[in-house]
Amino acid sequence: MLSVKGLRANVGDKEILRGLDLEVGPGEVHAIMGPNGSGKSTFAHVLSGREGYEVTSGSATFEGKDLLVLEPEERAQLGLFLAFQYPVELSGVNNTYFLKAALNSIRKARGEEELDAVSFLRLIKDKLKILHLDDSLLKRAVNAGFSGGEKKRNEIFQMALLEPKLAILDETDSGLDIDALRVVADGVNALRSPERSMIVVTHYQRLLDYIQPDYVHVLAKGQIIRSGGKELALELEEKGYGWIEAEGRAA
Amino acid sequence: MTSTQAVDDIVKSEYEHGFTTEIESDTLPPGLDEDVVRAISKRKGEPEFMTELRLKAYRHWLTMTEPEWPAVDYPKIDFQAISYFSAPKRPEDAPKSLDEIDPALLETYNKLGIPIEEQKALAGIAVDAVFDSVSVATTFRETLAEAGVIFCSISEAVHDCPELIRQYMGSVVPHTDNYYAALNAAVFSDGTFVYVPKGVRCPMELSTYFRINARNTGQFERTLIVAEEGSYVSYLEGCTAPQRDENQLHAAVVELIALEGAEIKYSTVQNWYPGDEQGKGGIYNFVTKRGDCRGARSKISWTQVETGSAITWKYPSCLLRGEDSVGEFYSVAVTKGRQQADTGTKMIHIGKGTRSTIVSKGISAGQGRQTYRGLVRIGQRAEGARNHTQCDSLLIGDRCTANTFPYIEVKHPSAQMEHEATTSKISDDELFYCRSRGLTEEDAVSMIVNGFCKEVFNELPMEFAVEAQKLLSISLEGAVG
Numbered sequence: 001m002l003s004v005k006g007l008r009a010n011v012g013d014k015e016i017l018r019g020l021d022l023e024v025g026p027g028e029v030h031a032i033m034g035p036n037g038s039g040k041s042t043f044a045h046v047l048s049g050r051e052g053y054e055v056t057s058g059s060a061t062f063e064g065k066d067l068l069v070l071e072p073e074e075r076a077q078l079g080l081f082l083a084f085q086y087p088v089e090l091s092g093v094n095n096t097y098f099l100k101a102a103l104n105s106i107r108k109a110r111g112e113e114e115l116d117a118v119s120f121l122r123l124i125k126d127k128l129k130i131l132h133l134d135d136s137l138l139k140r141a142v143n144a145g146f147s148g149g150e151k152k153r154n155e156i157f158q159m160a161l162l163e164p165k166l167a168i169l170d171e172t173d174s175g176l177d178i179d180a181l182r183v184v185a186d187g188v189n190a191l192r193s194p195e196r197s198m199i200v201v202t203h204y205q206r207l208l209d210y211i212q213p214d215y216v217h218v219l220a221k222g223q224i225i226r227s228g229g230k231e232l233a234l235e236l237e238e239k240g241y242g243w244i245e246a247e248g249r250a251a
Numbered sequence: 252m253t254s255t256q257a258v259d260d261i262v263k264s265e266y267e268h269g270f271t272t273e274i275e276s277d278t279l280p281p282g283l284d285e286d287v288v289r290a291i292s293k294r295k296g297e298p299e300f301m302t303e304l305r306l307k308a309y310r311h312w313l314t315m316t317e318p319e320w321p322a323v324d325y326p327k328i329d330f331q332a333i334s335y336f337s338a339p340k341r342p343e344d345a346p347k348s349l350d351e352i353d354p355a356l357l358e359t360y361n362k363l364g365i366p367i368e369e370q371k372a373l374a375g376i377a378v379d380a381v382f383d384s385v386s387v388a389t390t391f392r393e394t395l396a397e398a399g400v401i402f403c404s405i406s407e408a409v410h411d412c413p414e415l416i417r418q419y420m421g422s423v424v425p426h427t428d429n430y431y432a433a434l435n436a437a438v439f440s441d442g443t444f445v446y447v448p449k450g451v452r453c454p455m456e457l458s459t460y461f462r463i464n465a466r467n468t469g470q471f472e473r474t475l476i477v478a479e480e481g482s483y484v485s486y487l488e489g490c491t492a493p494q495r496d497e498n499q500l501h502a503a504v505v506e507l508i509a510l511e512g513a514e515i516k517y518s519t520v521q522n523w524y525p526g527d528e529q530g531k532g533g534i535y536n537f538v539t540k541r542g543d544c545r546g547a548r549s550k551i552s553w554t555q556v557e558t559g560s561a562i563t564w565k566y567p568s569c570l571l572r573g574e575d576s577v578g579e580f581y582s583v584a585v586t587k588g589r590q591q592a593d594t595g596t597k598m599i600h601i602g603k604g605t606r607s608t609i610v611s612k613g614i615s616a617g618q619g620r621q622t623y624r625g626l627v628r629i630g631q632r633a634e635g636a637r638n639h640t641q642c643d644s645l646l647i648g649d650r651c652t653a654n655t656f657p658y659i660e661v662k663h664p665s666a667q668m669e670h671e672a673t674t675s676k677i678s679d680d681e682l683f684y685c686r687s688r689g690l691t692e693e694d695a696v697s698m699i700v701n702g703f704c705k706e707v708f709n710e711l712p713m714e715f716a717v718e719a720q721k722l723l724s725i726s727l728e729g730a731v732g
Contacts, residue, residue, distance in 0.1 A: 048687050049686075050683050050687075052679075071692075072686035072687050073686045073689050073690060073691050073692075075687075081687075084684065084687075087684070088678075088680045088683075088684035090681060090698070090702060091702060092699075092704075092706075093702035098685075098688075101690060102685075102688035102689050105688075105690050105694060141702065158688065
């Protein structure tokens with residue numbers, strides 16, 4: 001589904017990703033862990049097409065299509081979704097209106113019929129039920145004045161609605177207390193399916209207690225230096241990133 | 252003749268001028284002197300008093316100097332090069348079909364969803380039967396007649412209810428007010444007159460759209476709205492479709508009079524031709540708009556969406572004379588390309604307990620230049636007056652500018668004043684967030700801008716609000732990047 005090979009990317013003159021390889025198959029949940037500054041968020045942003053990053057070599061294909069030449073909206077239309085670490089506030093833009101416009105923009109690009117207001121509201125209600133969310137977020141402006149927990153819940157809600165094939169969750173756990181974390185993780189779990197892959201980017205093992213990954217990768221200095229099953233995350237938690245980096249250097 | 256009778260007579264008279272002004276000959280030669288003023292009055296068949304008013308205004312205009320504004324640039328206007336009376340274009344001079352019209356204009360019409368027949372009319376093509384608003388207008392008039400509301404052109408009103416014109420015209424914006432108001436008073440071409448009798452709630456939104464001959468009101472338009480005690484009227488001016496016009500200078504005057512307990516809601520969508528990318532050929536829109544809250548508890552509310560014209564200069568104002576009267580100003584102004592706008596409002600608090608609200612949203616893109624200029628004055632007798640002002644500017648790109656000049660004069664210690672101002676840019680973060688959800692960059696911009704303007708759009712009548720949103724999106728297409 002997603003195939004990243006030898007990806008190198010700069011921010012300004014500084015090389016952040018230094019030959020990153022990653023294969024994600026359908027329905028798989030991959031966790032990417034790593035210390036601060038290892039390139040986790042850069043990787044998430046490069047995949048979703050944010051400006052300000054220069055890819056110098058390597059490739060990233062999604063279902064056989066070259067992702068790196070596409071505009072961010074084209075990637076979203078293909079089925080890519082980025083849950084932001086810091087969701088952006090859009091004051092004055094109603095959340096429901098925003099979601100409807102986004103969904104219809106994606107449907108239109110796929111040659112599907114746009115949803116009218118009635119079918120859209122029905123869809124929203126279904127999704128709220130699946131995620132056990134109430135509808136108070138819908139009437140407000142997108143993320144404006146939301147608490148940290150509300151913003152992250154809103155990200156998951158958007159994901160539920162847009163039904164991506166590949167969701168990238170960028171430090172979704174940051175700034176959440178344990179209750180909020182559980183709500184968000186429950187939402188993510190409810191959205192797991194054999195057709196939907198996920199990349200969960202996180203600094204702490206904590207989130208992985210709730211979202212059980214199929215694979216765990218350790219990112220350091222712009223490369224994946226170790227991959228394993230979910231037990232790798234536990235080992236990391238115990239020994240810290242220093243351990244694995246030191247081992248990397250010794251080898 | 253009592254005023255009710257006057258109203259009845261007018262509405263029943265089946266518009267003897269046929270709803271369009273009759274003009275014998277075409278165009279007066281360029282230039283302005285007393286003879287030209289007299290000729291205009293004569294051709295319009297005006298009564299003596301009107302001719303005298305015009306001449307008085309003209310003589311005063313001669314003593315005035317043309318104003319200059321620091322934040323607006325344009326070549327000096329040669330007032331002797333303008334023709335002050337022009338008949339509507341003759342059919343043989345008009346474009347014959349849509350093929351002769353600027354394709355960019357047609358594209359905009361299509362985006363706005365304007366029917367083809369109406370497109371022709373807007374583009375100045377001679378059409379025999381002007382779409383179906385003839386019948387709409389007729390039904391419209393009947394309903395208004397039942398309510399006793401007068402809604403006609405100023406020319407008709409001068410003939411048919413001269414006593415109302417005499418009493419009210421120039422009573423809010425006297426010809427001595429400013430250079431362009433004086434010029435307008437001398438040479439005004441046509442415009443709209445609305446009279447709502449005591450206690451009547453006008454049964455529908457009044458719109459120039461339903462006045463067919465409003466399309467050729469010319470460059471010196473004059474509007475007068477009088478709301479008698481306890482009445483209510485909502486008036487919509489303009490059109491979201493960009494209108495072609497041969498006249499570069501537009502100097503309109505709008506006067507509103509609200510008597511005790513009356514309310515006037517005046518909404519404008521202005522989308523005159525802004526000129527080409529260099530700003531050439533665009534309209535200069537120098538307008539004087541003022542409302543007079545003459546009676547206690549009266550209310551005047553201005554709402555404007557200004558997206559067109561090369562230069563816009565207007566400050567719809569309220570004179571809050573009646574006790575506890577209320578003035579409101581809600582504005583969205585967009586400047587892009589080389590457009591310049593110097594706009595704002597004046598709230599003059601004279602009576603006790605008067606209140607005013609100002610919400611101004613300025614959007615500047617391209618090399619647009621925009622200035623908010625507002626005055627809030629609390630007079631010596633305006634005990635307990637209150638004002639709340641909010642001025643927000645949104646910049647798109649890095650070559651546009653926005654200025655805010657709020658003037659505040661307070662002469663009563665009990666006044667409460669609040670002023671908030673913000674300037675922001677559409678950030679890359681906001682755009683990327685929207686795009687990562689599948690929205691195109693243009694959709695994202697229009698969504699953010701519409702969110703920014705929401706408070707103002709909420710004040711517009713429903714259908715107008717929808718059109719205004721669409722208009723804004725179209726105006727800002729290609730503004731980013």
